[in-house]
Amino acid sequence: MGTKVLGIAGSLRKGSYNKLALRAAIELKPAGMDIESFDIAPIPPFNDDVREQGYPPVVQELREKVRAADALLIVTPEYNYSVPGVLKNAIDWVSRPPSQPFDDKPAAIMGASTGRLGTTRAQYHLRQVAVFVNMHVLNRPEVMISGAANAFDASGRLVDEGARKLIAELLVNLADWTARLKRG
Numbered sequence: 001m002g003t004k005v006l007g008i009a010g011s012l013r014k015g016s017y018n019k020l021a022l023r024a025a026i027e028l029k030p031a032g033m034d035i036e037s038f039d040i041a042p043i044p045p046f047n048d049d050v051r052e053q054g055y056p057p058v059v060q061e062l063r064e065k066v067r068a069a070d071a072l073l074i075v076t077p078e079y080n081y082s083v084p085g086v087l088k089n090a091i092d093w094v095s096r097p098p099s100q101p102f103d104d105k106p107a108a109i110m111g112a113s114t115g116r117l118g119t120t121r122a123q124y125h126l127r128q129v130a131v132f133v134n135m136h137v138l139n140r141p142e143v144m145i146s147g148a149a150n151a152f153d154a155s156g157r158l159v160d161e162g163a164r165k166l167i168a169e170l171l172v173n174l175a176d177w178t179a180r181l182k183r184g
């Protein structure tokens, strides 16, 4: 059986390196894995009053896609040493009841930044969030694409060979991790 992965990039920017990193993952995924990407741009700011009236359709769609996925691939930028608000906002919407969609979900994290640490600090904040929503995030390999401006070519292709290898390894591990968790 294949692995159905939902990919979420935490940047709204058209030329986003993290969107390009997700595109690279789609290119590098192992046989039997399917990665669908979800655009979080239309998600409104979280408001619990709105939620009490019913989830907005785009949020409901994301919640259902998270629930239906075998695993998640979250590609996070780093903003001020943390996860961008737009990504945290999307996670906050999805994390509310009923039947909290992140619960027990296998996940992998990666990220690209123009800085030297390649989203290290944001990824560790994201792992902390994952603890509370009970996502099971893979530990290895850590894919932290630093100096992103030089890691992609003019056509948007990831040309950092080390990063390409790590992404391929991460996705193989994610397929294995998902199968192991499913077996229980």
Ligand SMILES: Cc1cc2nc3c(=O)[nH]c(=O)nc-3n(C[C@H](O)[C@H](O)[C@H](O)COP(=O)(O)O)c2cc1C
Residues within 6 Å of the ligand: 010, 011, 012, 013, 015, 016, 017, 018, 019, 077, 078, 079, 080, 081, 082, 112, 113, 114, 115, 116, 117, 118, 119, 148
């Ligand atoms: C508000 C803001 C804060 C940022 N903070 C960091 C940071 O803490 N660490 C870092 O490496 N880069 C930081 N950057 C630079 C981002 O790595 C860079 O803008 C990157 O291109 C964002 O990802 P994207 O290309 O997917 O949009 C920041 C950028 C913005 C706009």
